[in-house]
Amino acid sequence: MRAKDLLHPRPEGLYCPPGDFFIDPVRPVDRALITHGHSDHARSGHAHVMATRETLAIMGLRYGEDFCATTQEARLGDLVEIGGVKVSFFPAGHVLGSAQILLEHGGTRIVASGDYKRRRDPTCRPFEPVSCDVFITEATFGLPVFRHPPDTQEIARLLRSAEQFPERAHLVGAYALGKAQRVMKLIREAGYDKPIYIHGALQKLSAFYEREGVRLGDLQPATLEKGNKGDFAGAIVVGPPSAFADRWARRFPDPVSAFASGWMRIRQRAKQRGVELPLIISDHSDWDELTETIADTGASEVWVTHGREEALVRWCEINGIAAQPLHLVGYEDEAE
Amino acid sequence: MNRFAELLDRLVLTPSRNGKLKLLTDYFRDTEDPDRGLALAAITGDLAINAVKPAMLRALVEERMDPVLFRYSHDYVGDLAEAISLVWPTPTHLRPNRTPTLTEVVERLQTASRSDGPPIVARLLDQADTSARFAITKLVTGGLRIGVSARLAKQAAADLGGIDVDEVEEVWHGLKPPYVSLFAWVEGRGEKPEKADLALFRPVMLSTAVENNDLERLSPEDYAAEWKWDGIRVQVVSDGGVKRMYSRTGDDISPAFPDLMDAIRFDAALDGELLVRGADGGTGTFSDLQQRLNRKSVSAKVMEDYPVFVRAYDLLQDGAEDLRPLPFATRRARLETFLGGADPLRFDLSPLVAFSNWQEVDHLRRHPPHPVIEGVMLKRWSAPYMAGRAKGPWFKWKRDPYTVDAVLMYAQRGHGKRSSFYSDYTFGVWTGLEGAEELVPVGKAYFGFTDAELKQIDKYVRDHTVERFGPVRSVKADKESGLVLEVAFEGLNRSTRHKSGVAMRFPRISRLRWDKPPAEADRIEALQSLLDK
Numbered sequence: 125m126r127a128k129d130l131l132h133p134r135p136e137g138l139y140c141p142p143g144d145f146f147i148d149p150v151r152p153v154d155r156a157l158i159t160h161g162h163s164d165h166a167r168s169g170h171a172h173v174m175a176t177r178e179t180l181a182i183m184g185l186r187y188g189e190d191f192c193a194t195t196q197e198a199r200l201g202d203l204v205e206i207g208g209v210k211v212s213f214f215p216a217g218h219v220l221g222s223a224q225i226l227l228e229h230g231g232t233r234i235v236a237s238g239d240y241k242r243r244r245d246p247t248c249r250p251f252e253p254v255s256c257d258v259f260i261t262e263a264t265f266g267l268p269v270f271r272h273p274p275d276t277q278e279i280a281r282l283l284r285s286a287e288q289f290p291e292r293a294h295l296v297g298a299y300a301l302g303k304a305q306r307v308m309k310l311i312r313e314a315g316y317d318k319p320i321y322i323h324g325a326l327q328k329l330s331a332f333y334e335r336e337g338v339r340l341g342d343l344q345p346a347t348l349e350k351g352n353k354g355d356f357a358g359a360i361v362v363g364p365p366s367a368f369a370d371r372w373a374r375r376f377p378d379p380v381s382a383f384a385s386g387w388m389r390i391r392q393r394a395k396q397r398g399v400e401l402p403l404i405i406s407d408h409s410d411w412d413e414l415t416e417t418i419a420d421t422g423a424s425e426v427w428v429t430h431g432r433e434e435a436l437v438r439w440c441e442i443n444g445i446a447a448q449p450l451h452l453v454g455y456e457d458e459a460e
Numbered sequence: 461m462n463r464f465a466e467l468l469d470r471l472v473l474t475p476s477r478n479g480k481l482k483l484l485t486d487y488f489r490d491t492e493d494p495d496r497g498l499a500l501a502a503i504t505g506d507l508a509i510n511a512v513k514p515a516m517l518r519a520l521v522e523e524r525m526d527p528v529l530f531r532y533s534h535d536y537v538g539d540l541a542e543a544i545s546l547v548w549p550t551p552t553h554l555r556p557n558r559t560p561t562l563t564e565v566v567e568r569l570q571t572a573s574r575s576d577g578p579p580i581v582a583r584l585l586d587q588a589d590t591s592a593r594f595a596i597t598k599l600v601t602g603g604l605r606i607g608v609s610a611r612l613a614k615q616a617a618a619d620l621g622g623i624d625v626d627e628v629e630e631v632w633h634g635l636k637p638p639y640v641s642l643f644a645w646v647e648g649r650g651e652k653p654e655k656a657d658l659a660l661f662r663p664v665m666l667s668t669a670v671e672n673n674d675l676e677r678l679s680p681e682d683y684a685a686e687w688k689w690d691g692i693r694v695q696v697v698s699d700g701g702v703k704r705m706y707s708r709t710g711d712d713i714s715p716a717f718p719d720l721m722d723a724i725r726f727d728a729a730l731d732g733e734l735l736v737r738g739a740d741g742g743t744g745t746f747s748d749l750q751q752r753l754n755r756k757s758v759s760a761k762v763m764e765d766y767p768v769f770v771r772a773y774d775l776l777q778d779g780a781e782d783l784r785p786l787p788f789a790t791r792r793a794r795l796e797t798f799l800g801g802a803d804p805l806r807f808d809l810s811p812l813v814a815f816s817n818w819q820e821v822d823h824l825r826r827h828p829p830h831p832v833i834e835g836v837m838l839k840r841w842s843a844p845y846m847a848g849r850a851k852g853p854w855f856k857w858k859r860d861p862y863t864v865d866a867v868l869m870y871a872q873r874g875h876g877k878r879s880s881f882y883s884d885y886t887f888g889v890w891t892g893l894e895g896a897e898e899l900v901p902v903g904k905a906y907f908g909f910t911d912a913e914l915k916q917i918d919k920y921v922r923d924h925t926v927e928r929f930g931p932v933r934s935v936k937a938d939k940e941s942g943l944v945l946e947v948a949f950e951g952l953n954r955s956t957r958h959k960s961g962v963a964m965r966f967p968r969i970s971r972l973r974w975d976k977p978p979a980e981a982d983r984i985e986a987l988q989s990l991l992d993k
Contacts (some may be wrong), residue, residue, distance in 0.1 A: 269533045269546035373880040400877045
């Protein structure tokens with residue numbers, strides 16, 4: 125069987141004809157397999173959803189328990205047959221519950237990796253390379269300019285700045301699912317034990333992480349009585365990036381705006397967003413991780429989705445691996 | 461090296477002046493000699509590294525990676541130094557036990573010859589991390605462009621010891637990197653350095669604006685009036701054969717004005733306004749002068765088309781004599797005599813303007829006789845020449861600004877304290893035939909309004925957003941719906957870079973015209989008519 129007959133893009137998302145299911149569809153479908161809980165991959169309104177227990181729980185938290193008609197828990201490593209296609213989930217190291225999905229049929233193995241990273245993350249299981257014929261990779265940071273530094277170094281810069289400017293609040297923009305909890309966990313690992321203040325949008329998800337055994341320490345809501353700006357002087361406040369661009373941020377005294385994202389590698393990006401303290405912390409693979417992973421899977425063919433497909437395809441060509449961009453639509457890379 | 465690299469990283473992204481000062485002062489305090497002095501020199505532009513050019517850097521990268529991948533990367537990042545710092549492949553076996561100091565890096569670069577420059581740079585880049593690579597490539601390509609002026613860096617050094625930055629300026633030109641004696645002095649461990657050099661800069665005397673009741677208590681006979689020329693404030697110094705022209709902040713701008721420098725036949729220090737001779741032989745406009753500004757060197761053709769001259773209004777030094785302690789009346793008389801011996805095509809006298817009462821001055825400043833006059837200066841006859849901006853000795857009284865009613869088109873989020881507000885506004889006026897008018901942007905302003913007004917505009921922007929591009933929102937603006945801003949500005953220049961063909965000088969929001977329908981905002985012709993004045 126040709127790989128294209130086992131999995132190919134449709135407007136709804138990646139479609140598997142023999143199994144009659146979609147992976148991370150962007151429109152409501154009958155049967156969806158979901159790699160992880162970020163809202164561009166995990167949408168509500170499908171009839172049947174299969175995902176890891178954590179991802180199903182996250183979708184329930186975000187969309188309400190009735191986000192789909194029926195659910196099916198995918199246990200990591202277990203083999204399930206859907207319409208003759210063998211399906212199994214493996215950890216992707218992206219956020220809590222994130223998984224790659226392996227499809228086997230007629231002797232062909234395809235791995236749809238969703239989003240993934242290779243480095244240590246104290247809030248989720250590490251990525252496991254799965255050998256396959258076709259590896260589908262994201263390319264959010266698919267350019268040699270993206271090489272993420274060690275996250276401990278970035279957190280150290282944040283803590284140093286909080287010391288240097290004790291009269292200013294440090295606002296850390298971080299994606300509400302995964303990044304925020306990882307940043308807070310790293311702050312704790314660095315020995316910071318004062319309360320961390322969080323935006324309301326982080327509350328439910330952070331509590332969920334706590335229940336899953338990720339200890340985040342003393343988290344306080346970043347609310348205040350009117351006219352009490354001094355309360356947050358020297359404090360670290362974590363919230364979704366959009367909130368810091370919004371009126372919500374006005375409650376803080378002369379804030380230092382920080383943003384935890386792989387995009388912060390590029391100074392102009394940071395400058396444009398008005399970020400004073402860019403923290404290069406990403407839940408996506410950097411260039412070296414992407415190319416290493418392609419090699420690790422032993423895939424003879426690579427399909428590249430959302431991001432800078434061009435450069436990664438070029439790298440595959442140089443290294444004798446067949447590669448093509450998939451041109452999937454509907455996945456955002458801005459918020460990261 | 462790492463501390464310098466981190467300093468650059470932070471400075472690039474810190475918008476506020478005070479934030480930058482703190483970063484710099486902390487760095488100077490925590491860093492030892494000679495590293496900190498070399499950092500200061502790099503920022504003030506006094507550090508020369510000649511053996512490596514940007515094209516060599518590109519070649520070095522392309523030896524190390526696929527040129528196509530480098531092109532994608534450079535296109536994406538924009539800045540060459542930054543792209544190189546990010547893509548440079550680090551050979552893991554070469555990672556050193558310790559990072560070199562800034563001093564070691566600078567020494568290796570400065571002693572490199574043209575032929576061994578590239579391998580030396582490559583080795584430094586191999587051993588550095590990303591931030592340090594950025595710093596090294598910036599040092600090599602020259603011109604840090606990190607949003608810090610030489611003046612601000614000197615201010616930070618002066619702040620170490622609570623010393624007035626003007627005192628640092630005075631001795632600056634006698635100092636050389638790494639400025640060990642300067643740091644010793646500001647930290648109270650050494651004597652004030654000698655003004656060793658010839659033709660030094662003298663910190664300039666500045667004026668304050670006339671405010672509401674300033675003049676009521678003052679007698680007109682105590683003051684002289686002059687026109688306020690809209691050129692560039694300069695100080696021309698010639699001392700023992702060394703000739704220099706300085707900007708207001710003490711930057712040496714002589715190299716771009718050889719035509720003027722060649723005409724110096726005196727030993728003195730003059731304070732005046734740099735202007736351009738117009739095609740008619742009279743005083744040219746600020747637009748003409750712009751042809752001569754922000755250049756490192758100048759062609760013969762440009763010098764011929766836009767000859768510069770200095771309109772002198774003060775004499776600070778005459779031969780060996782320092783005139784600054786003398787009253788203005790005496791200096792003025794000395795200046796008039798002095799200019800009799802100077803080349804009249806290059807040095808002329810800023811004339812006094814006669815008046816007998818403040819009402820007359822008010823009328824004069826509102827109706828200046830020439831487009832390059834932007835108001836009136838008032839100088840107390842008895843005042844010595846003092847550095848800084850004391851209130852009383854010198855006043856400026858500008859003509860009223862021009863205003864135009866424009867329509868808000870785009871709003872961009874501000875920085876720092878204003879990062880949650882849409883506080884930078886691009887506005888436009890109407891152009892095109894009747895019935896098919898459209899708005900063309902004519903300028904951008906981010907101040908002039910009160911905090912309360914900022915909140916109102918911010919709300920308006922959020923409620924009337926049509927599209928969003930990153931930090932910018934486009935705002936509904938058509939004949940029926942839109943916010944009219946009264947914009948005040950000091951003048952207009954012709955511009956080939958702007959679609960409207962005009963560029964405003966010093967635009968600010970003077971009034972919010974909630975009452976005015978956008979259809980009644982001004983047309984581009986209203987601005988074009990100002991250009992021809």
